[in-house]
Amino acid sequence: MSKSPEPVLVVASATGWALAYLLLLLGLAATPLGPVFAAEPGKGFGIGRPATAEEVRAWDIDVRPDGKGLPEGSGTAAEGEAIFAEKCASCHGDFAEGLDRWTALAGGVGTLKSDNPVRTIGSYWPYLSTAYDYIYRAMPFGNAQTLKPNEVYALTAYILLMNDIIADDRFLLSNENFTSVRLPNESNFIEDNRPDTATINEGEPCMNDCRAQVEVTMRARVLGVTPDDDNKGGRKRAIE
């Protein structure tokens, strides 16, 4: 399995793709789970029905970093502030700073190398499209997929303002200028380079006299943060 997020199946042409795919369907490619079932190639089983354009529009709500999926619309940070106060601030705070254990959406710049990193849209997220995508699909919490595009643009602009990524609350964010806004931490994401610890290629695991005398340095019971630390987590045979 390649770890690259880039194309993982390299095929030169439609024919190449079809061939590789066909091999897989016929079970000729190595799979750990045995043969995969196939209908007659290119025909399928004739199960299911075509989706209507309206159905696809209703569910195809995703937005990508390149702007694919953004609906037409626009909103200013000032407009977003009013919507945020009404629909978001009770969890995220008036200034998107987070309340109690609810997520902070702003702040945290410069904390990622510290012992207490604060991961916000401004300090951590690589792409602004993720905010648009998530706000529409999952927010407001408990009333999801109800915001209008103009509201989502306005809220996104307000979050940019609270993160000092834009400076003017009259800034109008729209599907036209959306991809021109870049988040500061984008370049700090790297690909998966595990395994990053030893394998047997570096030697068989040690079996005897592997280390010096061992001492206990920290105990969970002292902390007392485990639910029902004294009783219910353990087993009681009696029926109460």
Next chain:
Amino acid sequence: MSRNKKPSIEADSSGSRRAFLRSSIAAGGALVAGSSIARAQSDTAITQVQDWARRLGKGVDATAYGQPSPYEKDVVRRHVEWLTPSVQTSVNFTPLHELDGIITPNGLCFERHHAGVAEVEPDKYRLMINGLVDKSLVFTLDDLKRFPRRNQINFLECAANTGMEWRGVQLNGCQFTHGMVHNVMYTGVPLSVLFEEAGLKTSARWVMAEGADASAMNRSLPMAKAIDDCMIAFKMNGEALRPEQGYPARLVVPGWEGSMWVKWIRRLEIGDEPWHSREETSKYTDLLTTGKSRRFTWEMDCKSVITSPSPQAPVNHKRGQTVITGLAWSGRGTIARVDVSLDGGRNWVAARIDGPSLNKSLHRFYYDFDWNGEAMLLQSRAVDSTGYIQPTKAELRQVRGTNSVYHNNSIQTWYLKKSGEVENVEIS
């Protein structure tokens, strides 16, 4: 814990039945070891006719859907209240310390939701495939059940399993430190079959899976993985998915982090680029000490843990023959071997793997030994079929720091005390 209260042999020295009964009651009803009986009184569990041996029991259908014995009422999922801001965005934990074998019972599979449990009506269930396909399609649940099916047993581990332990020991129980994993036989339809039905465009490289819940949970999945071993499952351990596990259908992504296994799945979009959804950028990325973050860390590294003895499953006999048991798994294949240490990793002995050794599935191991009654530091260390060796906490912190949250697969240490109690500890 009542389990620790052992009947005292000395208390029976009077030899009277009354004294014996008193000691049994003092023991909190725990079973009395046979060896002590021989020197004291005969066992009333044998000499007296028990209610269940005298009277008729319940008839068939007393419980139309069978339930565990009431004596097993403490074998339940548990959550940690302070971990998350709401129960709808929370997680609970599989009681690993009470289970054996490799299969997790459906009702004990840990839960993790992002907007609570979606109660999807099966008659209104739809799965859509759209994007870079020849034809966008909609399937009903009945449609899905007309395709050829596949069965596979796979573990599902949350990427954040053991995540609370990065900076040091915190939670005193295997259920809490390692309980975000379960192992189930899934029945469903391979994605490759569904994609053949829709016809993939030549530019198809990525799949976005999306749930029908109120978070519309979405994750990007590379096409090679999707058509390798992923499927839409509608059965778990033979019966319909439980609501909290995605009823009526979920995505199965063998060996990869649990958040990709989208529950209540409603849509598969085919694309040429990943989506970088919230759950693969803001969350489920691994912050390193350099300030850089790994993304798309899908595979679950090889890991093991001793499930018993453990803090919630102390040793209830003083010394003598003792079973150490635990689980091992790898997102990259099967488990080649598991070693156990009784002295905090100074010396190791090979454990015995018993039961099926399946690809990307939990493996059950045992180490049977004669406990000398002294304090011990118990560890397990797994090696998978790729040769990956489960690292120590120190080795993992060396390369990751302590801010990663996810993918903590380090070696766990349990401190077995002379009393038989067990505690989660850090060692030097």
